[in-house]
Amino acid sequence: MTNGLNLKLKIWRQKNQSSDGQLKDYHVKDISPDMSFLEMLDTLNEELESNGEEPVAFEHDCREGICGSCSMVVNGKPHGPERGTTVCQLHMRRFSDGDTLVIEPWRAKAFPIIKDLVVERSAFDRIIAAGGFITARTGSAPDGNAVQIPKEHAELAMDAAACIGCGACVAACKNASAMLFVAAKVSHLSLLPQGKVEARKRVLDMVKVMDQEGFGNCTNTQACEVECPKEIKIENIARLNREWIKASAAARDV
Amino acid sequence: MSRLSHFFTTSIGQKQLMAITGLVWVLFLIGHLSGNLSLLLGPEAFNAYAEFLSSQPLLIPVEIVLSIILLTHVFLAIRITIQNRTARGTKYMHKDASGANFASRSMILTGLLIFAFMIIHLMNFKFGGYEDHDLKLYGLVMEKFTHPEFSLMYLGFMLVLGAHLVHAIQSVFQTFGWNHPIYTPLIKRISLALALILATGFAYLPLWAWLIKKGGV
Amino acid sequence: MLESHAPTGPIDKSWDNHRFNLKLVNPANKRKYSVLVVGTGLAGASAAASLAELGYHVKAFCIHDSPRRAHSIAAQGGINAAKNYPNDGDSIWRLFYDTVKGGDYRAREANVYRLAQVSNHIIDQCVSQGVPFAREYSGYLANRSFGGAQVSRTFYARGQTGQQLLLGAYQAMMAQVQKGKVELLPRREMMDIVVVDGAARGIVTRNLVTGKMERFDGDAVVLATGGYGNAFFLSTNAKASNVTAAWRCHKRGAFFANPCYTQxxxxxxxxxxxxxxxxxxxxxxxxxxxxxxxxxxxxxxxxxxxxxxxxxxxxxxxxxxxxxxxxxxxxxxxxxxxxxxxxxxxxxxxxxxxxxxxxxxxxxxxxxxxxxxxxxxxxxxxxxxxxxxxxxxxxxxxxxYTMGGLWVDYNLMSNLPGLFVLGEANFSDHGANRLGASALMQGLADGYFVAPYTIGGYLANTKLAPLDTTHPAFDDVNREVENQTQKLLNVDGKRTVDDFHRELGRLLWDNCGMARSQASLKKVLDEVPALRENFWRDVSVTGSEGELNQVLERAGRVADFLEFAEVMARDALTREESCGGHFREEHQTKEGEAKRNDDDFCHVAAWEFKGLGNTPTLHKEPLTFDNVPLTQRSYK
Known part of the structure; x- marks a missing residue:
């Protein structure tokens, strides 16, 4: 291919959670601009594998920007330079021949590195388990149209619910705060009438677990909003703050 | 008490306390600047204003409360910063600010500088021995500001104050949960204007004293 | 042998009657039963949540770091239900009729009717969970027409319906995790099933972080591990989607039904x-x-x-x-x-x-x-x-999408007692072709509204001997799994796993894809064993067993695809007709439309594994159409 890219990659290699990692240099040649970023890494990995070397471990699954598995920082930017895009949907036409790309894992104490670019994000699951749901026992639901929901609320809830739980917000935040993630879920659920019943308990419990997991504090820098591949707005963080204040002021047991 | 500790020990609680304590000091700054502008009216007006303030019976209690609020703000800022550094763990090899502006990223730095400045400021003026001065506080102020290095230092600190306030004021609204696609841009502009007015207002006084009045009365 | 247990009598009463006839487990006893749910997509997560709500002790396994990443999340368009909110003439009967016809008359009528029936409950359930379905300005739910349907019965959440439904099920399951009713085991890949006295009693998983083999016993195993579309290498499935769990069950005796039906x-x-x-x-x-x-x-x-x-x-x-x-x-x-x-x-x-x-x-x-x-x-x-x-x-x-899957009866239980198969992993409801927006419906129907009843019926009716993971059957399975892993690591060849996978995919796409012929299918049957042999001689699996090893994971899955491909081609070769997603060039009308052969092939083809290299045995479950008359589909 004539218009293939030649790139220098500096990739974080780390054997496991307890060992130290470091950046290692690699070169890839003749990368098609139509490749996705992960396909570029596939190319590198296949080359490594055929030489009997261990390929770079990275998480990926759907490769269409929705599962939230992929998680790498490219030149300091979670999911790479393109806004509103997961790294699996980032295409190599975004880069130029001769570029150097530094590829690192998410870095947060609450997301320990398991290997190379793979981090453990189960802290997010524990936050959801703490309250990120509406209790609706299977079988107990009334008719779907029993409760009208203003279109605007449904749309705002959907905006927030679009979160894919990838953790880019944490990776981007200078404080490794998970507020955007938590805010997205709290907003999604508290905007809907069904979610209001448990709203107070939900927000207090989720924030409590968020703190316990070791995420940092939000200082309103907005980096999360900029890097969120689903462009979730910090308006949701404001809503989370509001919900938390309401709940804290009214709670009888704190 | 348990409610207070709830605020002190949760991330969002600390954030609220930061916002509230900061907001009190923004209000203080507005008051302080309005008062200080009487410097421009000459010694009588300025000294009368200073006299009026110091004769208030509630001055000491207010000062104590303000100090507590300030120390809370500083204490929380330091604690939050430590928590946040710990939360990151290993730093990125390749750094990129990801859209966050300088002001928002440097609050702890600008904040600590402002705290240092406040000590200098109090030492020089409140405890600077103005009672002995011919023209009381007015005289002391005018004298100090004729030293270029002193005035320049003030200018520098006001720049820092401006940077701190640019992020701080609009941030309060976000922290209190007020974010709206129409009002928030407006709030940000007003915050910026207020930060600029406060910083330039405070910066104007040494400049005025040094370059326009040249220390004269 | 293949008893569908589908109720007889009027079809619109059959599910109600069947539920009534299912024995109930005493509420106090439910907590003594443990159910292993493998896979946490729509079907798995909804089943895990619902079973836990009923009081069973559930262990839920997924290969991802979080259950929320299952590939159900990528479904875009929507979910069907017979609500008839738009008043455009829809009904349970019409959804049933459309699904049977759309599936080209190769699905079990009773299953499809039940699916249409519970479709309405799914919408109610999801709305209650906070799924942000699209709404009209009136605040009522919006519908759209979808993929060939002439009524607007599809509910949707922008282009992310699968995501929102999955998050609803995931959140319901996580609530049970918090309550201690579901034990969540992420980053586990099911390597094999353990069958004791003819019943499914446990699984062996590989911990994908430590590489350790782990054993779990249970009273029933629920497989909700999706389809086998990745046999083709290139598909819309997620990269990790695989046939391994289903295939290993097949090798232990579960029949694989209609593997040639791929969409x-x-x-x-x-x-x-x-x-x-x-x-x-x-x-x-x-x-x-x-x-x-x-x-x-x-x-x-x-x-x-x-x-x-x-x-x-x-x-x-x-x-x-x-x-x-x-x-x-x-x-x-x-x-x-x-x-x-x-x-x-x-x-x-x-x-x-x-x-x-x-x-x-x-x-x-x-x-x-x-x-x-x-x-x-x-x-x-x-x-x-x-x-x-x-x-x-x-x-x-x-x-x-793959309509084929492990054979299940009306209770969604495979021919291995205690092994329930849900969602895309089973063969049940879509016949030879699935209609748009019906996969989400089926996954959730199975998980929320079918399996929780039928698993209870099985447990109430079955006397299982107590056992734990020290049982010799676990030792045997564990050893076999470890041997295979070692074998993969010992090949020490030159070709990458993906390279083999790509070759297999190309072979299947060209010869067992949109159009198939006797010659092309024979070619597949000829070439797959050779490719498989090549794989075991020349594949390069780097790293070691006791660590996170993505190459090893992929190698295991590709090894299974290389075995599975044969039964897919054999099924396609045996089915001498064109129907739905299965198009045999020899069987078409003059205008090039698919031509069914109802006389000879109006049945489910369920294959029994007879050892690698041996021809599997075909079991037929005849299909009868009492309610939707057999006609040639026409969309002219």
């Missing part, structure tokens, strides 16, 4: 080069407003916008005047293949057709189109670098 989705983004690692689906809802065409003249190389209408062939509208661009998926896919075979395909490869929104934009304005499909257009532009508001999209069919 090729007509609207995917075309392949851009040999580096392609997966294909991206564009929701079929696009066909509501987009018009599919190719140039009339194969030599016409003008840019799409320069080709006037009289030189365009809107071939779906031409061939199927009453359904036009909304014909079912199998029909649309084959039509696209036909025009490309005809040399009229567009794009560099000649392997794509246009999906044009010019007229819709002219009619409705760009803003309205953006509101409906904005995220899809955005995704298309991201991937291809072309702006679909200005130039027509290019699409091509791709493997998307």
């Amino acid at each position: 090729i989705h007509p609207t995917c983004i075309p392949v851009s080069g040999s580096h392609q690692s997966k294909l991206t689906l564009m929701s079929e809802s696009l066909r509501n407003d987009g018009r599919v065409w190719v140039p009339k003249d194969p030599s016409d190389k003008r840019a799409a916008s320069d080709i006037p209408d009289q030189d365009r062939d809107y071939y779906l509208e031409r061939r199927y005047p009453s359904f036009g661009n909304l014909v079912p998926r199998d029909v649309a896919s084959r039509a696209a293949k036909a025009v490309c075979d005809d040399g009229r395909g567009v794009g560099n490869s000649g392997l794509s057709v246009y999906l044009d929104f010019r007229d819709a934009i002219k009619r409705d304005s760009e803003d309205l189109i953006r509101e409906k499909y904005g995220n899809l257009f955005h995704m298309y532009e991201k991937i291809t670098g072309e702006n679909p508001y200005k130039v027509p999209m290019r699409i091509f069919p791709a493997v998307h």
Whole structure:
């Protein structure tokens, strides 16, 4: 291919959670601009594998920007330079021949590195388990149209619910705060009438677990909003703050 | 008490306390600047204003409360910063600010500088021995500001104050949960204007004293 | 042998009667039963949540770092239900009828009727969980027509319906995790099933972080591990989607039903080069407003916008005047293949057709189109670098869904007692072709509303001897699994796992894809064993066993695809008819439409494993159609 890219990659290699990692240099040649970023890494990995070397471990699954598995920082930017895009949907036409790309894992104490670019994000699951749901026992639901929901609320809830739980917000935040993630879920659920019943308990419990997991504090820098591949707005963080204040002021047991 | 500790020990609680304590000091700054502008009216007006303030019976209690609020703000800022550094763990090899502006990223730095400045400021003026001065506080102020290095230092600190306030004021609204696609841009502009007015207002006084009045009365 | 246990009598009462006849487990005893749920997509997560709510002790396993990442999340278009909110003539009966007909009369009537029945409860359930379905300005739920349906029965949450439904189920399950009723075991891959006294009693998993084999015992095993579309290497499935769990159960005795039924989705983004690692689906809802065409003249190389209408062939509208661009998926896919075979395909490869929104934009304005499909257009532009508001999209069919799967009876239990199979992993409800927006419906129907009853019925009716993971059966399975892992690591060859997978995929796509013939299928049966042998001689599996080893994971899955491919081809070869997603070139009408053979093939083909290299045994479950008369599908 004539218009293939030649790139220098500096990739974080780390054997496991307890060992130290470091950046290692690699070169890839003749990368098609139509490749996705992960396909570029596939190319590198296949080359490594055929030489009997261990390929770079990275998480990926759907490769269409929705599962939230992929998680790498490219030149300091979670999911790479393109806004509103997961790294699996980032295409190599975004880069130029001769570029150097530094590829690192998410870095947060609450997301320990398991290997190379793979981090453990189960802290997010524990936050959801703490309250990120509406209790609706299977079988107990009334008719779907029993409760009208203003279109605007449904749309705002959907905006927030679009979160894919990838953790880019944490990776981007200078404080490794998970507020955007938590805010997205709290907003999604508290905007809907069904979610209001448990709203107070939900927000207090989720924030409590968020703190316990070791995420940092939000200082309103907005980096999360900029890097969120689903462009979730910090308006949701404001809503989370509001919900938390309401709940804290009214709670009888704190 | 348990409610207070709830605020002190949760991330969002600390954030609220930061916002509230900061907001009190923004209000203080507005008051302080309005008062200080009487410097421009000459010694009588300025000294009368200073006299009026110091004769208030509630001055000491207010000062104590303000100090507590300030120390809370500083204490929380330091604690939050430590928590946040710990939360990151290993730093990125390749750094990129990801859209966050300088002001928002440097609050702890600008904040600590402002705290240092406040000590200098109090030492020089409140405890600077103005009672002995011919023209009381007015005289002391005018004298100090004729030293270029002193005035320049003030200018520098006001720049820092401006940077701190640019992020701080609009941030309060976000922290209190007020974010709206129409009002928030407006709030940000007003915050910026207020930060600029406060910083330039405070910066104007040494400049005025040094370059326009040249220390004269 | 193959007893479907489908109730007889009036079909609209059959599920109610059946539920009444199922024995109940005493509430106090439920907590003594433990159920292993493998897979946490729509079917698995909803089953885990519902079973835990009932009081069973549930262990839920997933291969991802979080259950929320299961590939159900990628479903875009919507979920069907017979609510008839739009008052356009829909009913449970019509949804049932459409699904049986759409499946080309190869599904079990009673299952499909039940599916249509519970579809309404699913919507209610999901709304209650906070799934943000699209709404009208009135605040009521919005519907759209989808993939060939002539009524608007599809509920949707923008282009992310699967995501929202999955998050609903995931959240319901996580609530049970918090309560201690579900034990969540992420990053575990099921390596095998443990069968004791003929019943499924446990599984062996590999901990994907430590590499350790782990054993779990239970009173029932629920498999909700999705389909086998990745046998083709390139598909719209996620990279980790695999057949391993189902295949290992098959090797332990569970029958594999209708493996030849694969759905090729007509609207995917075309392949851009040999580096392609997966294909991206564009929701079929696009066909509501987009018009599919190719140039009339194969030599016409003008840019799409320069080709006037009289030189365009809107071939779906031409061939199927009453359904036009909304014909079912199998029909649309084959039509696209036909025009490309005809040399009229567009794009560099000649392997794509246009999906044009010019007229819709002219009619409705760009803003309205953006509101409906904005995220899809955005995704298309991201991937291809072309702006679909200005130039027509290019699409091509791709493997998307597999209707075949492990054989299950009406209770969703396989022929291995205690092994329940849910969602795409079973074969049950879609016949030979699945209608759009029905996969989500089936996954959730199985998990929320069917399995929780039928598993209870099984447990109440069965006396299981107490056992734990020290039972010798666990030792045996564990050893076999470890041996296979060691064997993979010891090959020490030169070719990458993906390279083998790509070769297998190419072989299947060319010979067992949209069109199949006796010759092509024999070719597959000839070549797969050789490829498999090659794999075991020359594959390069780096790293070691006791660590996170993604190459080893992939190698294990590809090894299973290399075995599975044979039964898929054999099933296709044996089924001497065309139906739904299975198109045999020998069996078509003069106009090139699929020709069924109801006399000889109106049955489910369930294959029994007889050892690798041996011909599997075919068991037939006859299908009867008492309620929807057998007719040749026509979308003309």
